[in-house]
Amino acid sequence: MSVRFVDIHVLQSVPPSCVNRDDTGSPKSAIYGGVRRSRVSSQAWKRAARADFEQHLDRAELGVRTKRVLELMVNDMADLAPDMTLEERVERANKVLDAGKLKPKPVKVKKSAVEGEEPGLAETDYLIFFSRAQIRRLAEIAxxxxxPTAKEVLAAASAEHGIEVSLFGRMVADNKLLTVDASVQVAHALSTHGAEIESDYFTAVDDKREADDQGADMIGVVDFTSSTLYRYATINMGLLTENLGDEAAAVRAAQAFVRAFTLSMPTGKQNTFANRTLPEAVVVVLREDQPVNAVGAFEAPVVAKGQGLVAESARRLNDKLASVQSFLDAPAATFVTTSSDAADVLAGGAAVPLATLVDSVGESLTASLESK
Structure with a gap:
């Protein structure tokens, strides 16, 4: 057995919410199977997973996606060379970034800036993803x-990618040699059924107004939807191992992503709707052949039949995964954890702790590496 891909399938029921908005402020949606569905973008869920990493992983293993690389380098240089002046640190850091074709540009002063306020340090034109270890090494070069030479900068930024850069990749438009291919692909989450966007009309009253003063002091509308979402992501273990440079580290990173992707939730309008829920079912499939997104199970939208949408969605997912197995080779391993609503219909389903599922995935991936 040689596991090449880790597929993660999640069913999650989300109550009235607006976790991911479009440019008009409405929940994102998409047409699938000729029916409008609720949608949460892959970018939103990847950002939520990264936020979950910060709660459970060592900060040194994580990265930062920012335009303020110069500022971060200058801060690290203050630790490395405390006697160096700020001006000298900025000058030296700029030389390093210039050698890597990443020279920052001065920040434009906003019209609203306070008179006499110093503008911040220069920023790159676009967001760049570096691990904290890479930023530290760039600071050491400075x-x-x-x-500094381009070769030195490339070497510093091409090793010790850390978990986040290794998983999510890095695109650098001005220096293709700094690009890192993502080892994780995340699909846009879609509702398993047709979904409508509704509107909440609300008013607010000034606490200090006179008791006999009629009317509202604020009126507004918030759009929302509710849905049972199918979420999917896949990890390319070969590429993850290549990015990290260590097989054991790749297994640990895969486990971290399975956990973070399962438990994370984009934070849009959470104060308004308190929509944080847990998944109803999680199926992790270790594959030797190719990744398989099972969204086709819901091309014909699920319809509630007096028992909600979760059980029927779970049955559809179970049937789809079974049909995949008859079309391709059987997966190397499958791990399932479910709620009581989905356990009866998902093969092998059981309400086991997520930690148990994650441990089992890690053990199987490790065994796969040892069997090579």
Missing amino acids: VGNDK
Whole structure:
């Protein structure tokens, strides 16, 4: 057995919410199977997973996606060379970024800026994803070398990608050599059924107004929807191992992503709707052949038949995964954890703790590596 891909399938019931808005402020949606569905973008869920990493992983293993690389380098240089002046640190850091074709540009002063307020340090034109270890090494080059070379910068930014850069990749438009291919693909979450967008009309009253003063002091409308979502992501274990440079680290990163993707939730309008729920079912499939998104199970929208949408969605997912197995080779392993509503229809389903599922995935991936 040689596991190449880790497929993660999640069914999650979400109450009235607006976790991911479009440019008009309404919940995102998409037409699938000729029916409008509720949608949450892959970018939103990847950002939520990264936020979950911060709660459970060592900060040194994580990364930062920012335009303020110069500022981060200058801060690290203050630790490495405390006697160096701010001006000298900025000058040296700029030389390093210039050698990597990432030279920041001065920040434009906003009209609203306070008179006499100093503008911030220069920023790159676009967001760049670096691990914290890479930023530290770039700072070390800036401290120790008056004339940094492109080769040095490339070497510093091409090792120790950390978990986040290794999983989600990095695109650098000005220097293709710094690009890192993502080892994770995340699908846009879709409702398993047709979904409508509704509107909440609300008013607010000034606490200090006179008791006999009629009317509202604020009126507004918030759009929302509710749905049972099918969520899917896949990890390319070969590419993840290549990015991290260590097989054991790749297994640990895969486990971290399975956990984070399962438990995370985009934070849009959470104060308004308190929509944080847990998944109804999680199916992790270890595959040797190719990743398989099972969204086709819901091309014909699920219809509630007096028992809600979760059980029927679980049955559809179970049937789809079974049909995949008859079309392709059987998966190397399948792990399932479910709620009581989905346990009866998902083969092998049981309400086991998520930690048990994650541990089992790690054990299987490790065994796969040892069997090579």
